[in-house]
Structure formats: structure tokens, C-alpha cells
Amino acid sequence: MTSIVPNFIPPAGIEAAIPIWLKIDWSPEIEHGIYKDWGSYYSGRRRENMAMYYYNKALSMLPEDHVTLYHRSQTKRKNAQTEGALKDCTQAKSILEGLKIQNAPINLEICNALYELNHLEIAKAELHQNTRLFKGNKIKSFEKRLVVVDENIKNCCGEELAQFVKANEKLLIHVNERDLKARSYDQNKPLWKQLKEQGKCDVLSIPDIEDELLSPLEIARRSRAFDVFNQVYMDKSWIDVIFLKKLLRNPTLLLEQCKYTKHFLGALNKKKYDELKKFLKMLHARAPMYFIRYNKFTNKKLMDKFREDYLFRTEYQTSRNMRVVIRNIRNLRAAGNVAKLSRYVEEVMGDYVVLKTNRIMQWKFEFMNEVYNTLALAFAEQCRVPHDRNRHDDKNALLKLLRLPTDKSWEVQNFVFGDRSTHHGLELSDPTHSKSRQLISRLEKRIKFAKYSIEKCYLLHQIGNTHLKSNRFDECCFAARKGIIETRNCNSLIWRFLCILLIIKSNAALQKVERTKESLMRAQKMLRELASPQLSHFVDVCITCNEHVFNLKKQSGSIASRRQSAASIRSSNHTSLSRSSYVRK
Structure with a gap:
């Protein structure tokens, strides 16, 4: 079917033929129905962007059409635009309330939007209210949805939550204190007053954005938690999530030379990744991680045993790696290859040891002392006096x-007029x-x-x-x-x-x-x-x-x-002789 989306770029040459249905002088009601049908057509074929365009065109002609609002709400929910979907179906409900009409599908759409927004308690209250409002077969869809919501609430607030709170009590208290402190600041106050209460500089008109500094261990923890989260909810497709995240900053995809496709592909990739994150949050809200972990290991003693066995295996492998590192460092020192030894120490200590805790690497302090002192001795052994008689x-x-x-040439930097590297630094x-x-x-x-x-x-x-x-x-x-x-x-x-x-x-x-x-x-x-x-x-x-x-x-x-004094004496004698000759004349 031919698209009727208008082309805003003026075409070159002869314009395309106008469709026959556009030549007819339709009334606004008929044209509204045409746009609504086109939206339903594209929505059924999962072309959500085209469907949204035609629904918007239909609503621009007849904003009070609750059916179009209902269909657009469903389309927005498919695109993970749940807030907009809730707004549309709420507007449709208010239109019907003005006409003193109760519509079960629109009310169910409101409950679905609340459910997908992870507002489980509000969705449960809304479902109970609708079961009292309607009768007969209309209640069945609300009752089915109510069963699902009750099970999700049970998953979130059951025995699994008690064990999770018991294991992470200190962390939850810390997070709660941070939330209370963040809410204590009144957002309606001027910016300078908010900054003054927080102990920050209130003179700058544009506040500095501080980068979040994370330790290498915290970065590794977050990366591991991200992978585990995706593995739990996406199973074997978790690697696709990692791939999609890496595409956000992939220079091969977003080439500077591709002026037209760069921004389009970047926006498309970001949109799809945001949609995926929203759907993953929905899954997490309905079945949290602690619930899945508890169901995987219903026997707590067995779960603790598996965890301890894994930690002991990791600790044993780490101790073996430590011995290998010490052996390699001593061999490199004995060989006198200090440059390679320095690179090896930086690689081991900067990429491996910083990611180990005292639980896994129990002799961490002693190991670091041994490594750094061995490297220092290797540096000191370079301080030798060669046998040079001259x-x-x-x-x-x-x-x-x-x-x-x-060689003195390494001290001199030749500046070239017009060369940008002269102004921006030598490292470029x-x-x-x-x-x-x-x-x-x-x-x-x-x-x-x-x-x-x-x-x-x-x-x-x-x-x-x-x-x-x-x-x-x-x-x-x-x-x-x-x-x-x-x-x-x-x-x-x-x-x-x-x-x-x-x-x-x-x-x-x-x-x-x-x-x-x-x-x-x-x-x-x-x-x-x-x-x-x-x-x-x-x-x-x-x-x-x-x-x-x-x-x-x-x-x-x-x-x-001496040369300068001799030259000055000669010049003074020369001037005195010239003066005497001038006097004689």
C-alpha cells in the first residue's frame, strides 16, 4: 500500500502523481476515519512509527475520539512509551465520564499501563475497583489480570524478601539514608540556596558537573552485576544486550564521514536500547533477582555450601596465580630486563590485583610488598658504575x-608557523x-x-x-x-x-x-x-x-x-687613539 506521509523536501523535476482519494473533497469525519484505519493497518503489521503518525493525524482532526486514543495507547505500550499510553487512556476515560459511559476495554488499558509502569499496588486497587464497577463477562479480563498482579506482589514481598533484607540490612539502611537526604532539599528553592545548603559553591552561574569516580573493584562489580542481570532475564540472548550497548559508542557504526546515517543509526540504536532496558525493568519488578535466586536454591544451606565452594576454588586459583607472578618477576629481575619487568608489574597490579578482595587474596599486603620491593631492587641494580677510564x-x-x-636535539622543539600541533600540544x-x-x-x-x-x-x-x-x-x-x-x-x-x-x-x-x-x-x-x-x-x-x-x-x-675583558681593552685603546688623533688635527 502506498504511504501518504507527506514529503517535506521539495522533489526535483516532475512531482509524483497525487492519489485519487486525495483529489476528492472528503469531510473531516471521513478523513479522520481514513487516517484511523491506516493507523490500525500499520499497527497490525508492527510498523509502530507509521501507526503513530496516522493516529496523530486522526486526533488532530477529532481530539475527542476515545477509540483513537485507546488504539494509540496500545501502540505506545508496544514501543515502551508507557507514560504516554497511560496519559492517552486516562484522557479517553475522562471523555467517556463526561458522557456518563463506562468502557471496560479502556479501563483495562489503564490497569495494563499501571502494571507495566511497575505500580503494582495502584494497579491492584484499580482492578478491584473495576470488578465492582462491571458485571458479567466484562469482569473476567479484570480477574485474570488481578491473579497475575497478586502473584507478582507475592513474589516481591514473600519469604524471599525477608532473607534478602536480612542479608543486606546495612546496605538498605545506607541507601535509605541517602534517599532521605536527597529528598530533604527543597527543589523549589533557588539554585544558589540549594548549593549553599549542600556546602557547594553558590557563586558559579553554571555549576560544575562532577564525574563519578569509581574504583576498579567497583567498576568490575557493576560490570559483573550487569552481566548476571542480563543472563537471568535474557538467558542465552544476554550477549546481544552487551553487543547493543557497545554499539552506542562504536566508532565503526557511527562514522564521521557518513553524515546522513550517523545520527539516524545513533538515534535508532539508543531508542531500541532504552526500550530493552524498560522491558527488563518490568521483568525485574515482577520477579526480582532475590526471588529467582531463592527459587533456584530453595535449600539455604546448600546455596551457602555452593557459594563457599566457589569462593574456595577462586581463592586456590588466585594463590596459584600469585606464585606464578612472583616466579616470573624474580626471573625477569635475574635476567636484567627491567623495562619488561616494569610493564609486567603494571599489568599484573593494575589489571589483576586491584580486582581482588582480601577474602580471595588473603595475603594481598604481603604480596604487594614482595612485588614492589623486588621491582625497586631491580631499579636500584641499574645504578652501576661502568669500567670507563676516560x-x-x-x-x-x-x-x-x-x-x-x-643528544641535545631531544630538548629542542621546532615550532612551525601554521601547524596546529604547535598550539594544541605535542602529544597530538x-x-x-x-x-x-x-x-x-x-x-x-x-x-x-x-x-x-x-x-x-x-x-x-x-x-x-x-x-x-x-x-x-x-x-x-x-x-x-x-x-x-x-x-x-x-x-x-x-x-x-x-x-x-x-x-x-x-x-x-x-x-x-x-x-x-x-x-x-x-x-x-x-x-x-x-x-x-x-x-x-x-x-x-x-x-x-x-x-x-x-x-x-x-x-x-x-x-x-677574559675574552670579554680583552675585547673591551682593545676597544678602549682604539677609542683613545682616535680621540688623540682628532685633537692633533
Whole structure:
């Protein structure tokens, strides 16, 4: 059948032929009936958007038609627009009440809309009222729906709820307190007054939207709960829900080059995902998770036994993984591959250990101490003095000892006029800088949820080291100083030395001889407590090389001053001779 939806874009060339029925001068009543029939036609073929269009056209001609409102309410319920469906059927009921007519299908539609809005108590009261209002066969549909609503209420408020409340009593109290606190604020007050009562800034005209910071463990918990929820209610189709959610931000689907389909596909995908979430909430309201879990394990002792067995299996596997990690870390340290060891530790501690609780990983603190101290020792073992007899004649000896690049080209950034990367930052043009920024943001997020000081020392050292590799020396020193303060909480001498070493490297790279000397003297004092002959020898050689650099600078400065003084003497003699010749003339 040909669609009669008008085309708002003016067609090019010869216009299409006008349908015959549009040429006839229909009365508004007949045209209203045509649109209503078209809406019923498309609704029966599950083309809900077209059906909604024609129902709206019919109601624009005759707004008091309760039958069209009733059909549009049914169409909206199919599209998960339950609020609009309830509004339409309520309006149809009020129209009939004005005519002093009671219509059972419209009243049943109101009950269905309330039921799908998860208002089970209100739907039950409405159904009881309609059973008293009607008689005969009209009551049967209300009684059938009443049986379903009663069973759903029984599922929500039965013995299963008592066990759920008993197991999560503290959590429910916390949630209730938050709800009461949120409701205590009067929404009718001005924005500045609401912000003042909440202890927030009331000066900004546009309030800042704070991002919700979640720990990695909480993110993993929510992701797991989301998967379990979909598995319970969607069975084997739960993977399709995950796929639909990922499509919301899929750059392959929403290509910037596709100007016409990008917004259409994005809106369509979001609409279908919202509809799916609404239907899942309906299922959850009728049969909550605790009800399904209780019916799956009617024997509570057996359910607890299965849970403990699962936890013990997970704990045993985690302990095996911990031993494997320790073995790999020791092997990498023995092989001297510090770069690979650092990446491996970051991967294990940042992606695996942060997701483990003390119940599963009972020796978590001891494990973290072992891993981070082994990594620190591997970093310290790099501080070796090579056998170089020409060290005293090399002006870059200190940089070589500290494993810093001696090429000066890495310090210079060539600015190109008109190049946008010059203004927006180097990380846009250089992928290595972009990776360093991503790593720093990852470490900064981890440090917000770090519980132990030894972990904070490691994170601050890695942040400073990443800044050092990207030639951001001030940020490196700032992170290293924060790491030195944090080492006092855990009394870790090795991490304190490594943080001081970062400051030494930053000052040496910037050719700040005096500050390098101060940092080296600070490290030398601290090494008395560390009692490491290798590190003491390394620091002593660094002090010697720094003094050599200082002497070279001093000599070059004195030679330059002599040249300047000689040049000034020559210029003064030349001016005096010229003046004397002028006087003689």
C-alpha cells in the first residue's frame, strides 16, 4: 500500500502523481476515519512509527475520539512509551465520564499501563475497583489480570524478601539514608540556596558537573552485576544486550564521514536500547533477582555450601596465580630486563590485583610488598658504575651514568608557523607523548584508590619517571617529592632513594649543577641508613662527575670573561687613539 506521509523536501523535476482519494473533497469525519484505519493497518503489521503518525493525524482532526486514543495507547505500550499510553487512556476515560459511559476495554488499558509502569499496588486497587464497577463477562479480563498482579506482589514481598533484607540490612539502611537526604532539599528553592545548603559553591552561574569516580573493584562489580542481570532475564540472548550497548559508542557504526546515517543509526540504536532496558525493568519488578535466586536454591544451606565452594576454588586459583607472578618477576629481575619487568608489574597490579578482595587474596599486603620491593631492587641494580677510564675527560659522564640521552636535539622543539600541533600540544603529533599521557592518567586514577603507602610510592615514582621520559622535568620533580613524603609512612628507604634519583636526573638533564649537587648530597646522607656499598660507590662517582662538570663550566666562564675583558681593552685603546688623533688635527 502506498504511504501518504507527506514529503517535506521539495522533489526535483516532475512531482509524483497525487492519489485519487486525495483529489476528492472528503469531510473531516471521513478523513479522520481514513487516517484511523491506516493507523490500525500499520499497527497490525508492527510498523509502530507509521501507526503513530496516522493516529496523530486522526486526533488532530477529532481530539475527542476515545477509540483513537485507546488504539494509540496500545501502540505506545508496544514501543515502551508507557507514560504516554497511560496519559492517552486516562484522557479517553475522562471523555467517556463526561458522557456518563463506562468502557471496560479502556479501563483495562489503564490497569495494563499501571502494571507495566511497575505500580503494582495502584494497579491492584484499580482492578478491584473495576470488578465492582462491571458485571458479567466484562469482569473476567479484570480477574485474570488481578491473579497475575497478586502473584507478582507475592513474589516481591514473600519469604524471599525477608532473607534478602536480612542479608543486606546495612546496605538498605545506607541507601535509605541517602534517599532521605536527597529528598530533604527543597527543589523549589533557588539554585544558589540549594548549593549553599549542600556546602557547594553558590557563586558559579553554571555549576560544575562532577564525574563519578569509581574504583576498579567497583567498576568490575557493576560490570559483573550487569552481566548476571542480563543472563537471568535474557538467558542465552544476554550477549546481544552487551553487543547493543557497545554499539552506542562504536566508532565503526557511527562514522564521521557518513553524515546522513550517523545520527539516524545513533538515534535508532539508543531508542531500541532504552526500550530493552524498560522491558527488563518490568521483568525485574515482577520477579526480582532475590526471588529467582531463592527459587533456584530453595535449600539455604546448600546455596551457602555452593557459594563457599566457589569462593574456595577462586581463592586456590588466585594463590596459584600469585606464585606464578612472583616466579616470573624474580626471573625477569635475574635476567636484567627491567623495562619488561616494569610493564609486567603494571599489568599484573593494575589489571589483576586491584580486582581482588582480601577474602580471595588473603595475603594481598604481603604480596604487594614482595612485588614492589623486588621491582625497586631491580631499579636500584641499574645504578652501576661502568669500567670507563676516560670518564674524567668526558663532559657527558654524569648523563651516561644516569642513563640519560646525551643528544641535545631531544630538548629542542621546532615550532612551525601554521601547524596546529604547535598550539594544541605535542602529544597530538607524537604518539609516544600521547601514550605517556594515557599512562599518567591511568596511574593517577589508581593512586586515588590506593590503600597502602608502598603502592602510592610506586605509583608516584612511575608518574615521575614517565614525566622524565617525556622531558617534563618540573612535573617529574613534583611527583618525586610527593613520593619522598609518602615513603615516610611506609619507611621504605629504597623507594626514597629512587625518588631522589629522579630529582637528580631531572636536574642533570637541565644542566643545573648546584641543584644536582644538593640532591646528590641528600642521597649520600640517606645511603648511610640503606647500607649499600654499590649505591654508595655510584653516588660518589656521580658527585665526582658533577664536580668535574662544575669545574668545566667555571673554566669556560673564566675564559669567556677574559675574552670579554680583552675585547673591551682593545676597544678602549682604539677609542683613545682616535680621540688623540682628532685633537692633533
